């Protein structure tokens with residue numbers, strides 16, 4: 001049975017098309033900088049938003065029409081596998097991502113949950129083998145169930161630490177079974193509500209202990225997977241430990257984890273941290289830790305994680321520029337951690353939303369490639385930092401100066417002349433690339 005009988009395989013038709021079920025900019029086979037768009041972008045569909053999310057919000061009941069829902073949770077999960085692969089194939093996306101609870105019901109005990117996961121991942125594996133569609137990453141949901149009220153690895157209750165370990169152990173086994181490329185940790189409840197009753201050093205030490213156990217277990221089962229941490233400053237916790245890229249890198253360095261972990265950066269989480277997406281990507285790149293991207297956008301007027309589909313070309317251009325400069329993002333990818341608005345409740349909206357996101361990233365990629373080809377940013381940086389190419393600047397970079405030698409230099413050169421940035425001109429010229 002088809003879940004999307006009215007939608008055929010989505011094709012690239014260019015900007016002249018009137019067909020809403022067509023790509024206008026994303027041409028998977030178009031070659032840019034020696035690689036196809038498909039290879040550059042490595043798009044993934046997020047199981048939770050596309051197959052599980054129901055359109056409810058804190059004030060309203062579900063709105064989404066989803067024909068895979070039945071009264072039997074296990075049957076619903078099986079239907080979602082069927083619907084999911086039909087969707088991925090028709091959309092032409094090669095990867096998907098999930099939390100354990102997205103794919104199988106938790107049942108009444110951990111044992112039942114693990115058995116459900118085995119049954120569903122057998123089905124998923126079958127579909128993957130048939131279609132060639134791959135797992136970008138999976139993760140354990142250690143934030144929804146009430147047992148995580150005080151956190152998971154950072155919980156004050158050691159039994160919760162143990163339960164979380166069981167979930168991650170299973171998650172890594174599933175990752176191996178399905179040939180997952182990456183494994184994500186997002187610590188939604190790994191934070192605190194109040195410092196009045198929080199032993200912050202103990203909680204952080206425990207999270208590090210937990211990550212080392214995961215690294216050890218992956219080695220034990222011989223699963224060569226890239227671990228990723230996804231920073232987010234707040235929501236649901238008041239303060240989350242993996243606040244942003246820089247904070248997370250400090251944590252990884254402190255606990256000797258940089259060899260195993262990179263970052264999965266989400267656009268909306270960057271905004272919540274008071275950063276731009278490209279800031280977070282640039283910081284990660286400065287540590288050689290750009291792992292993967294969660295593609296979405298927030299709403300500038302709202303202070304929470306709205307997880308909208310990305311439609312802002314400015315943002316995707318600057319993000320894709322960083323990805324190109326990084327030499328690509330594999331084994332990571334671009335995961336649409338984005339949900340249709342509550343008012344876009346039809347099944348077909350899932351296609352329209354992903355097409356919008358894919359086209360927006362394709363435009364970003366094309367603009368970024370052109371910016372790179374023209375040396376738009378490199379020329380500007382060369383101009384701006386020219387004083388470090390020769391003379392005293394080069395001597396500083398070469399480690400030939402000290403405070404005394406520089407003080408002597410400054411006495412001779414104290415009439416300082418700075419150059420204007422002409423920043424408005426730069427921004428206006430950048431706009432010419434956003435077509």
Ligand code: XLS
Pocket residue numbers: 099139184185186230232266294305337
């Ligand atoms: C929530 C996060 C979450 C992670 C995976 O804000 O984005 O969905 O991506 O747990």
Ligand code: CA
Pocket residue numbers: 230266294337
């Ligand atoms: Ca995310």
Ligand code: CA
Pocket residue numbers: 266268269305307337
């Ligand atoms: Ca999010």
